[in-house]
Amino acid sequence: MAARLHPQHLARQGHVRRGGGFDEAIVKWGLEDSELFYRVFHHHGCPPDLFARDPQAIAYHMPHYRPTGELLGTLDNIRYIARKHPRYDLEAMHSPATLGQVMGKVRLYSDAVAACRSAGLGRPDVLPADVRTGIGERALVAGYGVSRLPLGPGSHTFDHDAPISETNWHRLGLMLQDFRTGQFAQFVNVDLWRFLMPEDLSLLVTKGLRKADRIVLVASHAAPDAASMLPVPFVDDVDYVARMLGARFDVSTVVHEEATVLTVR
Structure with missing residues (x-):
């Protein structure tokens, strides 16, 4: 039909x-x-x-x-x-799943991106000083307003508050094939990673570590509980994610005043 x-x-x-x-x-x-x-x-x-x-x-x-x-x-x-x-709905559209599952994921992530914005999450002002100053050159950074950070040469952003450009896309991080292996020193993701389905979070980490030396997952403390976000998926138990990823990767956790930071290598 x-x-x-x-x-x-x-x-x-x-x-x-x-x-x-x-x-x-x-x-x-x-x-x-x-x-x-x-x-x-x-x-x-x-x-x-x-x-x-x-x-x-x-x-x-x-x-x-x-x-x-x-x-x-x-x-x-x-x-x-x-x-x-280079948008998140194209990422979801090419997931290995049935048509119904893919269309459901496109809608889910459209709602998730909107929920992240309305909750005031993904903002670079929660980045701890050591993370902010350590971003330096060759960084891939995802969030809202992250393109305004003083990023060094060779950097790229997934800033959903800035227009799409050659160095700024509206992706979540599930499609990274446009980047070279080892192109980035780090992939910093501010809160957007918390809205991914478990299999897609695993995909982000697996693919991300091919393109970057380390992944920095930032979780703002000023966030609603997961139940209030339903049916949108949302991670509020950061310790569990650290244990889950720690079974396969080198994971360090640092709790700051405004955010908890997981570094995955």
Whole structure:
């Protein structure tokens, strides 16, 4: 079954054209349609009811042979699209799961990013002095307002309060393939990591340690309890996370006045 734009959003060709039409740089098989309607979705401000199923629009997809090389080309398309749209919903969209699970995760992380902002978390003002002064060069820093930190050369941010740019993306840290192995001295994540599902937190740590010498997970003390955040996932037991990661990694915990800092190596 195909989908159509909800009537209130006036599904006309002009809306697709204003979204930019198909990206002609995508020349290999796969995802050109998803990328187009991803842009249409954001063009309209991401309303959850933008698309509706139209039972009269039927598409017949005939099974056919695809060479292995053609299928592998989709990976190149994923890398291209993720680089073109460096946002957290693209990270969640390409999770290894069923379509329903993926769509649920996209919605979940959209709510989580909003919850983090509304709770006043992820702010660099909670960074302890030794962490702030030790960021230095070649740092990857995630949070709200972190791009205003005096970062050194070779640094990159995931600052959700600043516009997307060449050195600032709106990711959470689940897709890091655009960075070189060992590119960063450290990956500092202020509170955003606390909103990840357990398997995605593990993914962040595993991938992050390929790109950075150490990961610094900062947990603000001025945070609501986990129950009040439901159904959004939220870590309020930092000691448990330290024990969990300590079974596989070298983890140190330092409690400061405004935040607890886990350093993972």
